[in-house]
Amino acid sequence: MFVAVPMSKFAECMGYCQVQIINYFHLGIKPGITEAARAGSELHQKLEKLDKLIPRVKATRDELADPRVDLDIPRESLKVKILRSNKNVFAYLGRIDKAIRKSGDVYIIDDRVSKAAKSGPFQSKILQLSCYCEGFSRNYAGLLKFNSIIFQIVQRDLDGNIASNYAQKYDRKRKRFLLENFRTFEKIYNKEIAPEHCGSAAKCGACSYGCGFRL
Numbered sequence: 636m637f638v639a640v641p642m643s644k645f646a647e648c649m650g651y652c653q654v655q656i657i658n659y660f661h662l663g664i665k666p667g668i669t670e671a672a673r674a675g676s677e678l679h680q681k682l683e684k685l686d687k688l689i690p691r692v693k694a695t696r697d698e699l700a701d702p703r704v705d706l707d708i709p710r711e712s713l714k715v716k717i718l719r720s721n722k723n724v725f726a727y728l729g730r731i732d733k734a735i736r737k738s739g740d741v742y743i744i745d746d747r748v749s750k751a752a753k754s755g756p757f758q759s760k761i762l763q764l765s766c767y768c769e770g771f772s773r774n775y776a777g778l779l780k781f782n783s784i785i786f787q788i789v790q791r792d793l794d795g796n797i798a799s800n801y802a803q804k805y806d807r808k809r810k811r812f813l814l815e816n817f818r819t820f821e822k823i824y825n826k827e828i829a830p831e832h833c834g835s836a837a838k839c840g841a842c843s844y845g846c847g848f849r850l
């Protein structure tokens with residue numbers, strides 16, 4: 636069977652509560668839209684409009700292949716896909732908010748909105764960005780050369796002002812961690828192991844699923 640898995644959904648299931656795999660993929664429960672998600676979508680639309688105003692000249696093949704040339708890739712233009720075979724064919728799908736190449740390194744940038752300042756990104760966000768980095772290196776490395784990939788999570792307030800900026804290299808350790816999570820996700824989906832409950836009433840309280848396993 637072919638299983639399409641949005642990367643954001645995979646990251647939420649593995650970074651927040653694995654029971655969501657059962658809810659979303661087996662039971663077909665769709666989570667409610669939170670205020671934060673609505674604010675996030677409005678901000679993305681706003682940033683995309685602003686990005687379209689930047690004058691750009693399309694990069695040549697030679698420029699793409701030369702890591703010394705800095706690049707500013709239009710927002711929301713890079714789709715990524717990771718295919719894995721594990722009893723089913725899993726297609727992890729995503730779209731990168733923003734990517735640039737600077738001094739030979741590619742930066743995969745993700746914008747987040749939150750009312751209150753956060754000390755650091757959630758595990759689910761790190762997993763989602765790791766997916767994008769892995770997808771980018773699998774899908775675009777033949778066309779666009781780079782030395783290393785860095786992911787950056789830009790936290791913004793409701794007006795779009797930058798509150799904090801978290802950056803980390805996508806290295807072997809991150810890749811290993813991502814692959815372990817893919818395997819666990821697929822085992823739960825394939826009903827080989829049971830999902831791990833988040834074990835937190837606070838998390839259940841903030842969760843947008845109407846779930847029978849809620850604490």
Ligand code: SF4
Nearest residue numbers: 652839842846848849
């Ligand atoms: S309500 Fe609780 S148990 Fe159910 S998916 Fe959400 S966090 Fe997990």
